[in-house]
Amino acid sequence: NAGVMQNPRHLVRRRGQEARLRCSPMKGHSHVYWYRQLPEEGLKFMVYLQKENIIDESGMPKERFSAEFPKEGPSILRIQQVVRGDSAAYFCASSQTGGTTEAFFGQGTRLTVV
Amino acid sequence: AQSVTQLDSQVPVFEEAPVELRCNYSSSVSVYLFWYVQYPNQGLQLLLKYLSGSTLVESINGFEAEFNKSQTSFHLRKPSVHISDTAEYFCAVSVQGAQKLVFGQGTRLTINP
Numbered sequence: 001n002a003g004v005m006q007n008p009r010h011l012v013r014r015r016g017q018e019a020r021l022r023c024s025p026m027k028g029h030s031h032v033y034w035y036r037q038l039p040e041e042g043l044k045f046m047v048y049l050q051k052e053n054i055i056d057e058s059g060m061p062k063e064r065f066s067a068e069f070p071k072e073g074p075s076i077l078r079i080q081q082v083v084r085g086d087s088a089a090y091f092c093a094s095s096q097t098g099g100t101t102e103a104f105f106g107q108g109t110r111l112t113v114v
Numbered sequence: 115a116q117s118v119t120q121l122d123s124q125v126p127v128f129e130e131a132p133v134e135l136r137c138n139y140s141s142s143v144s145v146y147l148f149w150y151v152q153y154p155n156q157g158l159q160l161l162l163k164y165l166s167g168s169t170l171v172e173s174i175n176g177f178e179a180e181f182n183k184s185q186t187s188f189h190l191r192k193p194s195v196h197i198s199d200t201a202e203y204f205c206a207v208s209v210q211g212a213q214k215l216v217f218g219q220g221t222r223l224t225i226n227p
Contacts (some may be wrong), residue, residue, distance in 0.1 A: 004157075033214065042118075042204055042217035043158075056213055091157060100208040100215050101146060101165060107157035 002027070004094050004106035005074075012112045019079040019086070021109045025094030032075040033103060034067060037089040049075060050098070082113045116141045116207050120218035127195055128226050135190040135221045137179075137205030147188040148206040148215065149179055158204065164188065175199075200225045 005024040013019050025032050030051050035043040036059075048056040049069035060067065064082075069075040079086055089110045093103040121136045139145065146165050150158040162173040169181040179190045188205060202222050206215040 006157075031213075035215075035217075040219075042120075042219045043206075043215070044217070045214040048213045059214070098213060100148075100212065101163065103215070104160075105150075105158040 004029075004092055004104050006090075006092050006106035006109050008109060009107065010110050010112070012114060013082045014114055015083055016081050019082050019111055019113075021077040021079075021090050021092075021111070022074040023077070023092030023094075023106060024074040025092075026096075026104055029094035029096050029104075031095045031098045031103075032069050033093040033095075034075075034077050035091045035093065037091060037108070039088070043091060046077075079111075082111075084113050087111055087113045116145065116209060116216045118205050118207050118216055118218035120203075120205055120221050122221050123219065124222045124224065126224045126226060129197055130194045132193050133191065133195050133199075133223065135203050135205075135223065137188045137190065137218060139186050139188065139205070139207045141186075141207060141209065144210050145207045146210060147179075147181060148208075149173075149177070149188070149190050150204045150206060150217075152202045152204065152220075154201070161190075161203070195223070195225050197225050197227065199223060 034046040037043045045059040047067045064080045066078045089108045091108045093105045095103040119138045148163045149161040151161045162171045164181045172178045177192045202220045205218040
């Protein structure tokens with residue numbers, strides 16, 4: 001049973017481009033969470049999704065950021081018109097039944113905006 | 115709202131020495147507590163967690179943490195560290211039944227030979 005898979009591991013974008021980060025949850029998991037780790041900081045919650053539904057997006061910036069978790073395929077975190085301040089590590093976690101007690105994290109995508 | 119404070123951003127210790135990484139939290143309701151470890155260039159791995167019951171929880175690699183409700187703390191300890199313990203350690207809290215974790219800023223543990 002593969003773990004949470006995130007790709008790409010590293011992503012470089014120029015200012016103004018779009019970044020798409022993908023997260024495939026563990027087999028049998030239908031709950032996905034995205035967290036952002038800015039340099040020298042801890043992880044901050046961004047969004048919680050179940051299949052085809054956004055449950056809690058209280059941590060998402062109001063503009064340029066969006067997330068989806070379609071019925072088929074991975075969850076996508078999309079950042080439009082990236083700026084240097086978006087440079088961070090983005091981590092995805094998944095769980096089978098929801099909640100924080102059994103969430104498994106992926107290895108993260110490190111986004112660098114140049 | 116919950117918050118987590120890790121008092122030390124960096125902790126250097128010698129190999130085989132004991133270590134304590136401090137974590138304090140604030141919450142007005144019952145919480146779950148976690149320690150995650152992030153090895154260089156890797157993702158987060160759950161080290162141990164407190165959900166209920168015994169206030170002392172242990173990991174398979176010799177770490178332990180004790181939930182102290184009166185002091186709102188969940189400090190992580192290991193009696194004798196190894197080079198392989200070099201990593202960043204994050205304390206996290208979640209409200210029981212909540213869907214998100216609140217993380218501390220992390221403590222970078224460096225083991226010197």
